[in-house]
Amino acid sequence: GENVEQHPSTLSVQEGDSAVIKCTYSDSASNYFPWYKQELGKGPQLIIDIRSNVGEKKDQRIAVTLNKTAKHFSLHITETQPEDSAVYFCAASKGNAGNMLTFGGGTRLMVKP
Amino acid sequence: DTGVSQDPRHKITKRGQNVTFRCDPISEHNRLYWYRQTLGQGPEFLTYFQNEAQLEKSRLLSDRFSAERPKGSFSTLEIQRTEQGDSAMYLCASSSVGSLSNQPQHFGDGTRLSIL
Numbered sequence: 001g002e003n004v005e006q007h008p009s010t011l012s013v014q015e016g017d018s019a020v021i022k023c024t025y026s027d028s029a030s031n032y033f034p035w036y037k038q039e040l041g042k043g044p045q046l047i048i049d050i051r052s053n054v055g056e057k058k059d060q061r062i063a064v065t066l067n068k069t070a071k072h073f074s075l076h077i078t079e080t081q082p083e084d085s086a087v088y089f090c091a092a093s094k095g096n097a098g099n100m101l102t103f104g105g106g107t108r109l110m111v112k113p
Numbered sequence: 114d115t116g117v118s119q120d121p122r123h124k125i126t127k128r129g130q131n132v133t134f135r136c137d138p139i140s141e142h143n144r145l146y147w148y149r150q151t152l153g154q155g156p157e158f159l160t161y162f163q164n165e166a167q168l169e170k171s172r173l174l175s176d177r178f179s180a181e182r183p184k185g186s187f188s189t190l191e192i193q194r195t196e197q198g199d200s201a202m203y204l205c206a207s208s209s210v211g212s213l214s215n216q217p218q219h220f221g222d223g224t225r226l227s228i229l
Contacts, residue, residue: 006155034217043117043204043220044156089155098144098210100169101218103155 002027004092006104013080014112021107023090024072030092033066033073034101038087047088048075080111115139117221119205125227126195133191134224138207145188146206146218147180149173156204162188163210192226200228 003026013019025033031052036044050057050064050073057064061080066073077084087108091101118137126132138145144163148156159178160170164185174180177196182188192199202225206218 004155032215036220041222043206043222046217046219049217091155095215098208098215100146100158100161100171101148101156102158106153106155 002030002092002094002102004090004102004104006090006107008107009105010108010110012110012112015080015082017080019075019077019080019084019109019111021075021088021090021109022072023074023092023104024070025092025102026071027092027094028068028071029094030102031095032093033064034091034093035062035064035075036089036091038089038106044089077109080109082111082113085109085111117205117207117219119203119221119224121224122222123225123227125229127229128195128197130195131191131193132195132226133189134203134205134226136188136190136205136207136221138186138188138205139219142207142209142216142219143185144208144210144218145182146208147188147190148204148206148220150202150204150223151200159190195226195228197228200226202226 006023034049038044063076090104146161147159150156162182177193202223204223206220208218209216
């Protein structure tokens with residue numbers, strides 16, 4: 001089955017700096033890659049997703065890049081703010097968004113004011 | 114759009130007891146998913162429904178676990194004869210899947226189960 005590895009497990013940045021989180025996946029049939037943000041006591045919240053027919057997608061301060069050949073994708077957050085502090089999860093799925101998601105292990109992002 | 118709702122938010126029970134959780138998906142979402150998340154880990158897929166049909170079950174879903182979505186709206190997840198290892202957050206998600214597009218999965222805030 002699919003295996004998703006996520007790095008780093010923890011990331012500390014200064015407010016205003018950029019943060020990058022990287023994931024690799026094993027199944028070349030995966031074609032949908034969402035990113036979720038999870039705050040303490042809450043469920044995962046979708047922040048951005050990308051499908052395998054595009055290489056990059058941006059939404060304000062957040063961007064995701066996908067390299068299908070290398071089977072890795074990354075989340076980029078620019079101009080980080082203290083409210084960006086949370087655990088971020090990448091995931092992968094076959095059959096676009098409708099099928100089961102396989103999650104990475106998570107990255108705890110801490111943005112220091 | 115009121116979001117995915119899960120009840121209860123917390124459940125504490127003794128080992129060996131049965132527990133049942135409920136999930137109400139976003140209105141008109143035809144797919145409903147259950148995941149389990151242990152501390153410090155990413156969610157792990159358990160099962161999902163399209164309308165009332167259970168389409169896929171993970172090997173994680175032992176015979177002590179059963180899920181239903183009888184009318185294609187809310188779903189229940191029951192765990193029989195609970196064990197210490199069942200302690201986790203149980204997350205429900207829903208999405209709209211059709212012939213033209215598949216929408217992302219949106220998660221509820223989960224039910225945290227603690228086994229004494």
